[in-house]
Amino acid sequence: MRAPWARAPGAPDRRRLAWAPALAAPDRVLTLLALALSAMGLLLVWSATRMEGDHTLLVRQAVAVGLGLALMWLVSRVDLRVLRAYVPVAYVLALVSLAAVLTPLGVRVNGAHSWITLAPGLRLQPSELAKVALALAFAVPLGELRDGQRRPGFGGVMLALALAAAPIGLIALQPDLGTMLVFAAMVTGALLVSGAPKRWLLVLALGAAGAGAAAWRLGLVRPYQIERLLVLADPGADPGGAGYNAVQARIAIGSGGFYGKGLFNGEQTAGHFVPEQHTDFVFTVAGEELGFAGAALIVLAVGALLWRGLAIARRSDSLYGTVLAGGVVSWIAFQTFVNVGMTVGLMPVVGVPLPFVSYGGSATVAGLLAVGLLQAVHRTRAAA
Numbered sequence: 001m002r003a004p005w006a007r008a009p010g011a012p013d014r015r016r017l018a019w020a021p022a023l024a025a026p027d028r029v030l031t032l033l034a035l036a037l038s039a040m041g042l043l044l045v046w047s048a049t050r051m052e053g054d055h056t057l058l059v060r061q062a063v064a065v066g067l068g069l070a071l072m073w074l075v076s077r078v079d080l081r082v083l084r085a086y087v088p089v090a091y092v093l094a095l096v097s098l099a100a101v102l103t104p105l106g107v108r109v110n111g112a113h114s115w116i117t118l119a120p121g122l123r124l125q126p127s128e129l130a131k132v133a134l135a136l137a138f139a140v141p142l143g144e145l146r147d148g149q150r151r152p153g154f155g156g157v158m159l160a161l162a163l164a165a166a167p168i169g170l171i172a173l174q175p176d177l178g179t180m181l182v183f184a185a186m187v188t189g190a191l192l193v194s195g196a197p198k199r200w201l202l203v204l205a206l207g208a209a210g211a212g213a214a215a216w217r218l219g220l221v222r223p224y225q226i227e228r229l230l231v232l233a234d235p236g237a238d239p240g241g242a243g244y245n246a247v248q249a250r251i252a253i254g255s256g257g258f259y260g261k262g263l264f265n266g267e268q269t270a271g272h273f274v275p276e277q278h279t280d281f282v283f284t285v286a287g288e289e290l291g292f293a294g295a296a297l298i299v300l301a302v303g304a305l306l307w308r309g310l311a312i313a314r315r316s317d318s319l320y321g322t323v324l325a326g327g328v329v330s331w332i333a334f335q336t337f338v339n340v341g342m343t344v345g346l347m348p349v350v351g352v353p354l355p356f357v358s359y360g361g362s363a364t365v366a367g368l369l370a371v372g373l374l375q376a377v378h379r380t381r382a383a384a
Helices: 028-052 056-076 080-085 087-100 126-143 154-172 177-194 198-217 223-233 244-255 282-289 291-315 319-343 361-383
Strands: 106-109 112-119 122-124
Touching: 028 056, 028 282, 028 291, 028 361, 056 361, 080 087, 080 126, 080 319, 080 361, 087 126, 087 154, 112 126, 122 361, 126 154, 126 177, 126 319, 126 361, 154 177, 177 198, 177 319, 244 282, 244 319, 282 291, 282 319, 291 319, 291 361, 319 361
Parallel strands: none
Antiparallel strands: 106 112, 112 122
């Protein structure tokens, strides 16, 4: 007699639904790329902070990398259908944490109210982890079609935009323009890969332009944001003020030449001429000490990671997996473009970290979690 809890012949084993035995092997190239970029980030953070004689920042970053890798491994072993079941929980927690930074629990750093202090010297930036939640949530209405549908309809697109509007609105109150732009890029990328009608992208573009114009006319654009746009046009106009970061970043990168001055041998890096050199401007350390060759290698590694992500999105057996992977790839691609662009003078300084490389516990954990999501999509597809 078969025990009541025993699985019937031919029935799926629910215990095997979520974990590794039911899934295919991970994408090893994707994992190696994430490991290589994280290791390079540790070296660059060490170089940027070593002259202070305090290895606290390096230790914290190493802990963040370790935690991120553990979570990446854990998420990669979960079936995509199981992840989908926990999307509402992740989304609500993201909204609650984003709202918490606007309360007395929040801490203002560099003009943005974007952090929560968990313990002395330990802060959490909820907007970074909210990127993971948005990628998961935004894919639900776009990736789960009704019978007879070949692409998301009006209702699905509107629900997706509503899900994105809530976290974007909370981030606008901080205010954090850089993260808002990253969220917008995620939304755009997810809509593109979902097959939604292109007219929605036109509507979004017109809406964004209209909102920008209204913010300008109503005086909602802050003076420092206007200065950053003016500096982009002419960094030398105020080299000791608003243009200081951009000018010093170019000097540091340009001084490295093709092969660089050698790791830990950069005078600009040792002298801390570039502010926030271990965080938003860590690419200048690579440019000075590793030269064009080393900096290009970092960009190529990120590009290869994105290529693997696009391949995973294209091969996914479910539209939900495709949209999820598309949102993650758009996030990493846009953030890398903005970060590198602002250090070489192609983009205004908006304060976004270089994925996997910049110092920052929340950003590092979120980036590695994103790789875990890509692995989950890949392994669920491969095992189907």
